[in-house]
Amino acid sequence: MTDSNNPLRLHKGRGAASNITGRFASHSSTYESDGWQVDLEPIERLITTAIEEKAKSIIATNQSPDIPFTQSINPYRGCEHGCIYCYARPAHAYMDLSPGLDFESKIFFKPNAADLLEQALRKPGYQCSPIALGANTDPYQPLEKDKKITRSLLEVMQKFNQPVTIVTKGQLILRDLPILAEMAQDNLAQIAISVTTLNNELKRKLEPRTAGPAARLRIIEQLSTTGIPTAVMAAPMIPALNDNELEKILKAGHDVGATRAAYILLRLPHEVAPLFESGFLLTTH
Ligand code: SF4
Numbered sequence: 001m002t003d004s005n006n007p008l009r010l011h012k013g014r015g016a017a018s019n020i021t022g023r024f025a026s027h028s029s030t031y032e033s034d035g036w037q038v039d040l041e042p043i044e045r046l047i048t049t050a051i052e053e054k055a056k057s058i059i060a061t062n063q064s065p066d067i068p069f070t071q072s073i074n075p076y077r078g079c080e081h082g083c084i085y086c087y088a089r090p091a092h093a094y095m096d097l098s099p100g101l102d103f104e105s106k107i108f109f110k111p112n113a114a115d116l117l118e119q120a121l122r123k124p125g126y127q128c129s130p131i132a133l134g135a136n137t138d139p140y141q142p143l144e145k146d147k148k149i150t151r152s153l154l155e156v157m158q159k160f161n162q163p164v165t166i167v168t169k170g171q172l173i174l175r176d177l178p179i180l181a182e183m184a185q186d187n188l189a190q191i192a193i194s195v196t197t198l199n200n201e202l203k204r205k206l207e208p209r210t211a212g213p214a215a216r217l218r219i220i221e222q223l224s225t226t227g228i229p230t231a232v233m234a235a236p237m238i239p240a241l242n243d244n245e246l247e248k249i250l251k252a253g254h255d256v257g258a259t260r261a262a263y264i265l266l267r268l269p270h271e272v273a274p275l276f277e278s279g280f281l282l283t284t285h
Contacts, residue, residue, distance in 0.1 A: 011046045013208050015082035016100035017279040020271050022093030046105050048080055050143055053108040058116035072135035075149040077108035079137040083207040084279040085236055088136045090270035099271040107143050114152035121160045130163040140170025154179050167192045169210045177226055184228040192231040193220050195249050197242045217256045224257025231260035238266045
C-alpha cells in the first residue's frame with residue numbers, strides 16, 4: 001500500500017509533491033483534514049533509503065525499433081536526482097511503491113551486477129552489441145558514490161572489450177574519466193550528457209538534485225578534451241517551458257566540444273502526468 005492523496009507540499013530538494021498511489025496498489029489512503037492547519041506543521045526531512053536487490057540477471061534486451069540499443073543494464077531502480085518528469089517513475093509501482101516521493105527516496109541497488117555481467121559475457125553464445133548503462137535510471141546518481149556499481153560494471157566491460165553507451169546528468173561520471181578514456185581509445189565508450197535547460201531556476205524546479213547547467217557543460221568539456229566522444233542531449237524538450245532553448249543548448253554543447261546532439265520530447269506516462277502537474281505547479285507558486 002502506498003500513501004496517496006497526502007497534502008501536496010514540497011519537500012526541500014525533492015521533485016514530487018506527493019506519494020501518489022501506484023497503479024497496481026491494492027489499497028490507497030485518503031487525506032482528510034482534521035481542521036488543523038497542516039501548513040503550520042513542519043515537513044519532516046525525507047531521508048533516502050538504499051535497498052539491496054539481489055538481481056537474478058543483469059542484461060535487459062529489447063527489440064523495439066524505437067529504441068537505439070538492444071541491450072541495457074540498470075545498476076539502480078529509482079533515482080535520487082528526482083526529476084519531476086522522469087519516465088522511469090512508473091516502474092516503482094511494480095515494487096508496490098509510489099512513483100512519487102518513493103521513487104526518489106527508496107533506491108534499489110544491485111551489488112551483484114558486475115558478477116552477473118561477467119557471467120553473461122563469458123557465455124559462449126553471447127552476441128556482442130553496445131550496452132546502454134542506466135537506460136532507465138541514472139547510473140551516476142548520488143548512491144553510486146558509495147556503492148560503485150557503475151564503476152564495477154565498467155571494469156568488467158573494459159576487461160571483455162564490451163562497448164558501452166551512457167546517458168547521465170551526474171558529475172560523478174568524472175570520477176571514471178580514466179577508464180572511460182581508455183575505453184574510448186578502443187572505440188568502446190560513447191557518452192551523452194543531458195542538458196535540459198540553461199536556466200538555473202527552471203533546472204531547480206524540474207531536476208532538484210542534479211548538477212546545474214554550467215556544471216553539465218563543464219562535464220561535456222572535460223570528457224571531450226579527454227578524447228571521449230560526447231553528445232549533448234537536450235532532453236526532455238517541454239513545450240512552452242524549455243523548447244525555446246533548444247538551439248541555445250545545442251550551441252552551448254557544441255562550444256564545449258560535443259560532437260553529437262539529440263533531443264527527446266517530453267512523455268508523461270501513467271502516474272508521471274499528475275505528478276508533473278502538481279509538483280511543477282507547486283514550485284511555481
Ligand atoms: S536523472 Fe534521469 S533517471 Fe534520474 S530522475 Fe532524472 S530523468 Fe529520471
